[in-house]
Amino acid sequence: MEDIATLTLAGALDGLKKKEFSSVELNQALVDSIDKKDGDLKAYLKMDPEYILKQAAESDQKRAAGDDSSLLGVPIAIKDLINVKGESCSCASRQLEKYNALYDATVAAKLRYAGAVFAGRTNMDEFAMGSSTENSAFQITRNPHNLECVPGGSSGGSAAAVAGGEAIAALGTDTGGSIRQPASFCGCVGMKPSYGRVSRYGVTAYASSLDQVGPMTKTVEDAAILLKELAGFDPHDGTTLDVKVPDYQAHLTGGMKGLKIGLPKEFYVDGSDPEVSQAVLKAVESCRAAGAEIVDVSLPHTEYAIAVYYILATAEASANLARFDGVRFGHRAESPKSVFDLYAQSRAEGFGTEVKRRIILGTYVLSSGYYDAYYGKAQKARTLIREDYTKAFEKCDVLMTPVSPTPAYKIGEASQDPLKMYLGDIFTVPANLAGICGISLPCGSTRGGLPVGLQILGPAFGEERILKTAYAFEQMQGA
Amino acid sequence: MSKYLITIGLETHVHLKTHTKMFCGCATEFGSEANTHVCPVCLGYPGALPVMNGEAIKQCVIAGLMLGCEINHYSTFDRKNYFYPDMCKDYQITQMEKPLCIGGGVTIDTPEGSRRVRIHHIHQEEDAGKIIHYARHSGVDFNRCGTPLMEIVSEPDLSSPDEAMAYLHNLRQILVYAGVSECNLEEGNMRSDVNISVRPEGQEELGIRAEIKNMNTFKGIYAALEYEIERQLYIVKKGGTITQETRRWDADLGETQSMRTKENAHDYRYFPEPDLVPVTLDKEMVEQWRAALPELPAARRERMVKEYGIPEYDAGVLADEKPNADFFEIAAKLCGEFKTLSNWFMTDVMCLLSESGKTITQCSLTPKSLAELVTLVKKGVINGPTAKELLPELFNDGLMPAKMVEERGLAQVSDSGALESFMNEVFEANEKSVADYLAGKKAAAGYLTGQVMKLSRGKADPKLVNKMIAEKFAGMGG
Ligand SMILES: [Zn+2]
Numbered sequence: 035m036e037d038i039a040t041l042t043l044a045g046a047l048d049g050l051k052k053k054e055f056s057s058v059e060l061n062q063a064l065v066d067s068i069d070k071k072d073g074d075l076k077a078y079l080k081m082d083p084e085y086i087l088k089q090a091a092e093s094d095q096k097r098a099a100g101d102d103s104s105l106l107g108v109p110i111a112i113k114d115l116i117n118v119k120g121e122s123c124s125c126a127s128r129q130l131e132k133y134n135a136l137y138d139a140t141v142a143a144k145l146r147y148a149g150a151v152f153a154g155r156t157n158m159d160e161f162a163m164g165s166s167t168e169n170s171a172f173q174i175t176r177n178p179h180n181l182e183c184v185p186g187g188s189s190g191g192s193a194a195a196v197a198g199g200e201a202i203a204a205l206g207t208d209t210g211g212s213i214r215q216p217a218s219f220c221g222c223v224g225m226k227p228s229y230g231r232v233s234r235y236g237v238t239a240y241a242s243s244l245d246q247v248g249p250m251t252k253t254v255e256d257a258a259i260l261l262k263e264l265a266g267f268d269p270h271d272g273t274t275l276d277v278k279v280p281d282y283q284a285h286l287t288g289g290m291k292g293l294k295i296g297l298p299k300e301f302y303v304d305g306s307d308p309e310v311s312q313a314v315l316k317a318v319e320s321c322r323a324a325g326a327e328i329v330d331v332s333l334p335h336t337e338y339a340i341a342v343y344y345i346l347a348t349a350e351a352s353a354n355l356a357r358f359d360g361v362r363f364g365h366r367a368e369s370p371k372s373v374f375d376l377y378a379q380s381r382a383e384g385f386g387t388e389v390k391r392r393i394i395l396g397t398y399v400l401s402s403g404y405y406d407a408y409y410g411k412a413q414k415a416r417t418l419i420r421e422d423y424t425k426a427f428e429k430c431d432v433l434m435t436p437v438s439p440t441p442a443y444k445i446g447e448a449s450q451d452p453l454k455m456y457l458g459d460i461f462t463v464p465a466n467l468a469g470i471c472g473i474s475l476p477c478g479s480t481r482g483g484l485p486v487g488l489q490i491l492g493p494a495f496g497e498e499r500i501l502k503t504a505y506a507f508e509q510m511q512g513a
Numbered sequence: 514m515s516k517y518l519i520t521i522g523l524e525t526h527v528h529l530k531t532h533t534k535m536f537c538g539c540a541t542e543f544g545s546e547a548n549t550h551v552c553p554v555c556l557g558y559p560g561a562l563p564v565m566n567g568e569a570i571k572q573c574v575i576a577g578l579m580l581g582c583e584i585n586h587y588s589t590f591d592r593k594n595y596f597y598p599d600m601c602k603d604y605q606i607t608q609m610e611k612p613l614c615i616g617g618g619v620t621i622d623t624p625e626g627s628r629r630v631r632i633h634h635i636h637q638e639e640d641a642g643k644i645i646h647y648a649r650h651s652g653v654d655f656n657r658c659g660t661p662l663m664e665i666v667s668e669p670d671l672s673s674p675d676e677a678m679a680y681l682h683n684l685r686q687i688l689v690y691a692g693v694s695e696c697n698l699e700e701g702n703m704r705s706d707v708n709i710s711v712r713p714e715g716q717e718e719l720g721i722r723a724e725i726k727n728m729n730t731f732k733g734i735y736a737a738l739e740y741e742i743e744r745q746l747y748i749v750k751k752g753g754t755i756t757q758e759t760r761r762w763d764a765d766l767g768e769t770q771s772m773r774t775k776e777n778a779h780d781y782r783y784f785p786e787p788d789l790v791p792v793t794l795d796k797e798m799v800e801q802w803r804a805a806l807p808e809l810p811a812a813r814r815e816r817m818v819k820e821y822g823i824p825e826y827d828a829g830v831l832a833d834e835k836p837n838a839d840f841f842e843i844a845a846k847l848c849g850e851f852k853t854l855s856n857w858f859m860t861d862v863m864c865l866l867s868e869s870g871k872t873i874t875q876c877s878l879t880p881k882s883l884a885e886l887v888t889l890v891k892k893g894v895i896n897g898p899t900a901k902e903l904l905p906e907l908f909n910d911g912l913m914p915a916k917m918v919e920e921r922g923l924a925q926v927s928d929s930g931a932l933e934s935f936m937n938e939v940f941e942a943n944e945k946s947v948a949d950y951l952a953g954k955k956a957a958a959g960y961l962t963g964q965v966m967k968l969s970r971g972k973a974d975p976k977l978v979n980k981m982i983a984e985k986f987a988g989m990g991g
Contacts, residue, residue: 115559115560116560117559117560123559125559130559133559136553136558137553137558137561139560234560234562235560235561235562236560236561237560238559238560239559239560239788241787242787242788243787269564270562270564271562271564272562272563272564272565272788272789272790273562273787273788273789273790349784350784350787352594352782353592353594353602353603353604353782353784356594356596356602356603356604357557357559357601357602357603359596359603361598361601362556362557362601363557363558363559363601373598374596377596397782400594400782400783400784401780401782402780402782405782405784409784413785
């Protein structure tokens, strides 16, 4: 019999529905797989077999009683910054090492409502700050395709778990590429929904105007299934939009014919790894061959995206992370001499290097005398970047680009040079700045056997469009 | 010796009268057990997000309309960053760039005539928690954290502590009339920061200012202003310079003390609050709110003079506190005796209020019970002195006068037969007074009336007694 731990979300749901196996059997298979593999991969920060199997047994009882909830009995791995009531939620930080969530994030409540099993807490860069998951305070996650390589980040644990057969599907968050880039590095599907499509309530904030929760799955169909459960207006999050959630799965039809695919010239410049460029251009070519129209577009302000992102994201982070001061939240220093000392010591001890770097950067760009030059200018540039995309989508339905200039790199290779690591986000951050949606899916691999991802970008609230395109491409690949 | 000019500006924080907090569903109730009105949002739990309280926005806009402000139909919120244990998030959600209300003003009376004190803007924000110090540690009560607060920032248009008082008094009156705040000073509903500077007459440019933070009584503000002006004048007259700084008022010592100088001033690093979308106000809706605005105190005074024919002075006293004017108007409609009612209110009722330290809404007197009392006197069922004796029980115990009169048999005696016999008894027992009267000492009649009242145990109608005594003397040739 096929190992049920390797099933897709759609396959697992189908098997459960047809009673080919129980939720307990499915979850036990996953637990066994994690036991076997996670010593190497280290994708999970926490995984409690007893807790998982208890949920599984309950969902089997529900199914026996006629419950037919959409995700009933399927384990979903959760990035460790999404609050699930009663579970730990460390954000891979010493600050919250002993923290247990007091309430359900809206996405957690939605999964609970849909009957999903909370499968474990996946590793990440501390407070989602990083692109390799090396900034976790607790462990280094490895790439399932090459254990010497990083899985990408910040949702590296979720990507490695899904790609490594340790999870059916997972949730990640994407502030500047944190779902799409690890999906690309690990060879799975990762989707960043449009800003306002999925509630951020209960998702520990990194950069509030950029963060989005999204699915990390084995197939495009799985992404469509999971996104439908996550999306929608939330009265607890004023930045969600009251736009009807389409049946994404129903859009997974047809081929490439009639589709207008834009190639932004700013994304195809020297500097990318040739193997990445070749794989992506080959993918574009196959779309053309399948009947899509390829048009050249320009996103002239792309060159400012990295600077704008690292100003706005860090500014917001400097405020969002202020609460981890040892008073109510976060690690508390042993014997401070004053309240100020309590703040200073607790934060110095509790935060890792990258988080401190970003808090300092964010504090600096907001300081009086510097605000206009940095934050103010970055906001204006953000508007220009957003307009670039609005104009581009007048000429085409979707954009196709690489996800990252490089495939997964060696552990330790980039972490010494933060600027180099920041530049690796060049193809992913513009989508967050523009508030549009994007998906990353595998489109080939390097000679060394590392996956290469293809990024498909769509206009805000155009998720069905990129899912449809990605699905068509995936079908062509498989064929 | 040159004269000095004083410049004062106020930033007044006022709690709005919403049932729930600014960004969550917690109650805004005052005086509950510590940390009982809290939730992940107002405690700043990781991942929690603020949600706008539309009622708070409406109340702030109504306050703005009452104060003659221009309303920003597109308004945004900002984060103000500072570390302090009374605010879990370590930033306050407030408005910096585009506040809800711009301009406006408060008219005050000064010895030189009435003058408009300009308002710079009004913005909406959330309050912080309350720090409580114990012997060996400190605690924070977060019940107040997240309570909707509006900050009314005046222009530096005030030139004396008296003007500052007049401004605050009128501002408070308007906000209470607007129905947007109780402005209860004891509960910290209305707190002010003051900015003060002095400069020699003839100098255009304002002097260097000091700010005194967070005072919640008018008395304290007045004393702090007086002290601070004195302090600054002393320095300037000696040829010294004022330090730009933030100071604190120590009510026990009766002095202001330095908290931090400009060099150590906070850099609040304001930036747009990304968790809240801008507030857009529909123009038509704001016009509807404007059309439904309650009366301003001055308009009410005028109307009360016209409608009830009471003197301007009376109307002024009554309208000073909105609940008093409300009480009067309800009672007036019940008894129709406007001037008499006004007299009762302004003398006996206000006397009881000041003795008890209660407000009209806190005591047990109702418009109905006072109206009934006035009617009983008017109809001659009881006399004035009896009514005055009953009032404290109406005030303290909420009793109804008609029922008391009936149960206690207090109706006044106007039966001339009964009075006749009381009178005869008195005349017999007081021959000397009768003789005095007949000898020309008319004052003796008063004594005799008093004796008749005494015999009737206060229930005789004194006017009738007077009349009967006069008639009797007339018959005796007096
Ligand atoms: Zn609350």
